[in-house]
Amino acid sequence: MKRSLWKITAVAAVAALSLTACASGSGDDDAPSTDPTAPVTINFTWWGNDDRAARYQEALDLFKEQYPYITVQTSFAAFPDYWTQRSTEAAGRKLPDVMQFDLSYLREFNQNGQLLDLAKYVDDGSIDLSGYDETLTESGVLDGKTIGIPTSTNTFAMFQNPAVISATGAEFPDDADYTWEDYNDFIAQASSAGVKTADGYQLYGAVDYTGTFWFFIQWLLQKGVTPFEDDGTFGFDEDDVVEFLDLTADLRADKAVYPIDRGTSLLPKGGFTVNESATEMSWDNFLAAYVADSGTQDIALAQIPSVEPGEKHLFFKPSMLLSAGANTEHPEAAATLINFLLTDPEVGRIFGTSKGVPADEEQRAAVETEEGSVDARVIAYEEAVTEQVTESTPIPVKGFGTIEAKWKTLGEELAYGTITPEDFASQWFSEAEIATS
Amino acid sequence: MTLTAEVTTPPATPAPPPGTARKRRQAAETRAGYAFLAPWLLGFFLLTAGPMLASLYLAFTNYNLFAPPEFTGLENFRLLFKDPSYLKAWQVTGTYVLFGTPIKLIAALAVAMLLNNRRRGKGFYRSSFYMPSLVGASVSIAIVWKAMFIDNGIVDQIGQFFGAPAGGWVGDPNRTMPMLILLTVWQFGAPMVIFLAGLKQIPNELYEAASVDGAGPVRKFRNITLPMLSPVIFFNLLLETIHAFQIFASAFIISNGTGGPARSTLFYTLYLYQRGFQDFRMGYAAAMAWVLVVVIGLITVLFFRSSKFWVHYSGEGK
Numbered sequence: 001m002k003r004s005l006w007k008i009t010a011v012a013a014v015a016a017l018s019l020t021a022c023a024s025g026s027g028d029d030d031a032p033s034t035d036p037t038a039p040v041t042i043n044f045t046w047w048g049n050d051d052r053a054a055r056y057q058e059a060l061d062l063f064k065e066q067y068p069y070i071t072v073q074t075s076f077a078a079f080p081d082y083w084t085q086r087s088t089e090a091a092g093r094k095l096p097d098v099m100q101f102d103l104s105y106l107r108e109f110n111q112n113g114q115l116l117d118l119a120k121y122v123d124d125g126s127i128d129l130s131g132y133d134e135t136l137t138e139s140g141v142l143d144g145k146t147i148g149i150p151t152s153t154n155t156f157a158m159f160q161n162p163a164v165i166s167a168t169g170a171e172f173p174d175d176a177d178y179t180w181e182d183y184n185d186f187i188a189q190a191s192s193a194g195v196k197t198a199d200g201y202q203l204y205g206a207v208d209y210t211g212t213f214w215f216f217i218q219w220l221l222q223k224g225v226t227p228f229e230d231d232g233t234f235g236f237d238e239d240d241v242v243e244f245l246d247l248t249a250d251l252r253a254d255k256a257v258y259p260i261d262r263g264t265s266l267l268p269k270g271g272f273t274v275n276e277s278a279t280e281m282s283w284d285n286f287l288a289a290y291v292a293d294s295g296t297q298d299i300a301l302a303q304i305p306s307v308e309p310g311e312k313h314l315f316f317k318p319s320m321l322l323s324a325g326a327n328t329e330h331p332e333a334a335a336t337l338i339n340f341l342l343t344d345p346e347v348g349r350i351f352g353t354s355k356g357v358p359a360d361e362e363q364r365a366a367v368e369t370e371e372g373s374v375d376a377r378v379i380a381y382e383e384a385v386t387e388q389v390t391e392s393t394p395i396p397v398k399g400f401g402t403i404e405a406k407w408k409t410l411g412e413e414l415a416y417g418t419i420t421p422e423d424f425a426s427q428w429f430s431e432a433e434i435a436t437s
Numbered sequence: 438m439t440l441t442a443e444v445t446t447p448p449a450t451p452a453p454p455p456g457t458a459r460k461r462r463q464a465a466e467t468r469a470g471y472a473f474l475a476p477w478l479l480g481f482f483l484l485t486a487g488p489m490l491a492s493l494y495l496a497f498t499n500y501n502l503f504a505p506p507e508f509t510g511l512e513n514f515r516l517l518f519k520d521p522s523y524l525k526a527w528q529v530t531g532t533y534v535l536f537g538t539p540i541k542l543i544a545a546l547a548v549a550m551l552l553n554n555r556r557r558g559k560g561f562y563r564s565s566f567y568m569p570s571l572v573g574a575s576v577s578i579a580i581v582w583k584a585m586f587i588d589n590g591i592v593d594q595i596g597q598f599f600g601a602p603a604g605g606w607v608g609d610p611n612r613t614m615p616m617l618i619l620l621t622v623w624q625f626g627a628p629m630v631i632f633l634a635g636l637k638q639i640p641n642e643l644y645e646a647a648s649v650d651g652a653g654p655v656r657k658f659r660n661i662t663l664p665m666l667s668p669v670i671f672f673n674l675l676l677e678t679i680h681a682f683q684i685f686a687s688a689f690i691i692s693n694g695t696g697g698p699a700r701s702t703l704f705y706t707l708y709l710y711q712r713g714f715q716d717f718r719m720g721y722a723a724a725m726a727w728v729l730v731v732v733i734g735l736i737t738v739l740f741f742r743s744s745k746f747w748v749h750y751s752g753e754g755k
Contacts, residue, residue, distance in 0.1 A: 037569035040686055080694060084714040091502040108717065111503045152472055199589075264698045272467030317726065402716045416699040434516065435716065 040330045041071040044337060046100035047082035052354065053293075058346045063340050067395035069334045074403060080377060083401065085361040090114050095325025097334045101148045103139065103318060109399040113149035116324035121335035122146060131361035132235040139393055150318030152356030153312040154283040155389060156218055157381055158302040159290060164278040168193040168203050172279070177309035180219070180247055190278050191256040197276060201262070206279045207271055208257040210245050211411025213404045219244055221315065221391050231437060237423040245414065245421035252415065255290045260415035269293055272358055283317070284381055288374045301381040303388070312388040320355045353378040399435030406431045442580070483522075492706050495723040502717050513724035523725070526708040529614070533704065537618045542673055545625035548550035549632035565631040570626030577585070579620070579690035583607055586616050607691060617702065620687055628673040635669030636662070666750045675706050682733055705729055 044085050046056065051370055053076050060072050077085060083105060089095050089174045090109060101109075109115055121127045122137075123307075127149065158175060165172055172189035173182045187205030195203045226235040251257045258271040272279035273293035281304055290299050306312050315418035320343060324334040341347055352375040358364045369376035384423025397403075411430055413419045419427070471478075496513060502507035517523050552559055572578050586592045588605030588644055597603050606612040643661050652660070663670075685706040688696070696703030696711065705725070713722030 080715065087502045087714065087717050108501065108503055112505075113502075114503055261604055262588055262700065264608035265605040267693055399716075405715065409695065409700065411697045412697055418610070418699050430519070430521075434718075 002237050027337050037069045039069045040333045042097035042330050042333050043073050043095045043099045045075045047077055048078045055350050057348050062346055093327045095327055097328040098324050103319040103324040104149055104396050104400040110147055112153040113326050116326045117145040119146040126335045127339040132359055136318055136359050140321055148321035148323040150359055151320035152358050154285050154314040154319050154356045155314050155316050156281060156304045157284040158304050159280045160302055161278055161296055162298055162301045164203055164275055167195050168278060178305050179309055180305045182304040184251060187251055188256045201276050202275050204279055208248050208415055209281055210248050213407035215245050217394055221313040227394045228397050238429055241425040242421045245424060284378050285353055286356050287378050291374055301377055313391050314385055314389045315391040315393050316389055317393055357382050397436050402435040403432045492723040495720050496727050498720045500720040502719055514722050517724060526703050526705045527704050530705040532614060535633045536676060537621045537659055538677045538681050541622045541625050542609045542628055544622050545628040546632050549629045549636055553636045568625035570624045579687040582620050583691050608698055610699040613701045628677060630667055631673055635666050639665045668750055671744050
């Protein structure tokens with residue numbers, strides 16, 4: 001009786017312990033081998049929606065055909081959750097072998113050597129960047145280490161919904177040389193028309209664009225201000241922030257921008273994607289998503305406004321970088337996958353411009369640009385504005401992701417009228433000081 | 438501490454003289470008891486106490502998950518009280534606790550009293566009133582709630598019919614708090630069941646005697662039900678208050694994790710999560726967690742201190 005009691009206890013204890021131990025057991029037991037084609041398994045993760053997942057799956061099926069000895073285990077998440085997962089992994093030095101990366105988080109993850117220096121593989125040709133523009137590859141170099149390589153580029157565009165514009169009767173100014181004031185006039189005109197949709201919602205000219213940090217950066221560049229210095233300090237002060245926010249002060253006062261409460265309840269969609277707002281500024285690769293979400297096929301891309309007529313000071317933002325965790329046990333396989341995703345023409349065809357215009361020449365050429373298609377419009381736009389792209393990409397400071405998010409939160413409060421532009425500026429700076437230190 | 442002391446006691450007793458088999462069996466049973474407890478104890482020390490100590494240390498450091506923690510003394514706590522969002526988080530959480538908890542308890546008590554009298558089909562009514570508490574904690578109900586209160590959702594449509602201003606509750610910073618308080622009040626099931634048990638224990642003779650003396654229902658409620666129920670009220674109040682401080686899931690889902698609109702749902706724990714896992718400021722988040730622990734501890738002490746003025750235990754006279 002007594003003995004059996006002890007036995008049961010022991011069994012229960014062992015069972016409980018082994019259950020907890022499951023979590024720490026790692027399955028990868030491929031010993032490092034000199035044979036380059038010995039079977040290996042690597043992890044690959046990205047952020048994005050189902051559409052992107054399907055495209056990645058298609059690309060990885062091709063990869064499997066060419067490199068049958070490399071097994072790729074995949075996972076993906078939405079952007080905010082993605083960084084929560086990566087930061088937790090970084091704390092335990094268990095980052096995936098290959099992962100999609102964003103410029104805003106590069107500096108943070110570079111601390112403590114979390115990301116693999118890919119220079120070795122670029123030099124020996126395992127990652128072939130011959131089809132790349134050199135200034136673009138530099139964006140992933142920090143402290144002399146190549147820790148990320150962009151897949152594609154984005155730049156800002158003004159998206160227009162022709163049906164909504166004509167319904168309001170407002171006239172969009174000539175996009176070649178209109179200023180922010182001209183754009184404001186358009187917004188005011190479109191919103192004040194008071195036209196309503198069949199469901200009874202009023203049509204507006206646009207959302208309050210001052211709520212997006214990147215537009216502030218773009219505006220600074222147009223004013224000739226370098227937003228971030230190499231040492232991580234800011235090239236602007238609270239007065240600049242207030243001046244930018246005051247661009248739309250009258251629109252806010254007259255309730256001529258898309259109402260924030262309606263916008264909030266529409267999330268993750270927005271006024272533009274439910275066809276209630278005539279225009280929206282964003283990265284040009286958003287076209288595919290806009291068309292899909294709004295069901296409006298003929299969304300047009302125009303140029304964004306500027307401070308001085310015609311001087312756009314655009315920049316190409318390198319996007320969807322690929323990086324490898326410094327803890328990877330299979331750096332060669334990781335490099336092979338990165339090279340395949342960045343340079344294989346078939347991969348370029350699979351993704352089109354959904355991740356931005358491909359950076360690699362051959363991939364760009366492989367994108368099927370059927371006349372009038374989404375991809376064709378985006379590529380045509382980037383070609384049209386090439387001469388306006390005069391700025392190099394602002395180097396995001398450490399903590400960029402945080403200060404960008406903070407800008408958005410404060411922008412919301414400004415839209416609700418709970419804070420003034422001055423409050424906004426002082427709160428944002430106090431936050432930025434901590435985040436970037 | 439007391440646990441480990443007790444664990445070491447049994448082996449320390451001298452070997453029992455022959456014939457005291459009973460004592461020996463007791464000692465064996467004690468050992469077996471601790472053996473059965475072992476998985477839980479291990480879990481407690483490894484998964485709860487250990488991480489808590491680690492977080493206490495992190496509260497005094499600057500730690501961003503990437504670089505090793507750097508000791509900064511009280512810096513995090515100093516920054517906390519300069520942070521407008523932090524103060525806002527207290528304001529939001531305080532409002533929620535202050536209004537949500539009493540309303541929820543009143544609703545729970547009211548329903549419990551109704552169900553206490555009911556004769557027919559009371560099992561059915563009890564289950565159906567308890568149901569929201571079972572499903573209410575889940576993620577799905579927060580999503581349903583959001584859909585109900587959104588722009589042009591069912592609540593908005595009914596409200597407009599009665600002349601309320603149009604537009605959803607979800608996007609209006611003035612209406613998100615009432616919406617979340619409604620959500621918690623609706624989940625009154627757990628305190629209700631406890632109230633019901635408490636009501637059942639009040640001897641019927643008391644009410645009968647009061648009736649003989651000519652007391653009306655209000656008088657009976659005030660002079661019999663409330664005092665007799667006060668230990669249960671105390672228990673529920675304490676539990677629900679602590680619970681309310683920890684609200685996270687519903688606010689996270691309804692605001693998409695932002696605490697918006699305009700920080701109106703920036704609850705303490707939600708802000709803590711943002712600081713830790715979105716801003717990568719683990720030291721700061723740990724400091725926040727410890728301030729919350731201390732505050733909840735103080736409130737608990739206050740409750741216990743105040744209890745001797747208003748909580749009556751029927752066994753006290755004996």
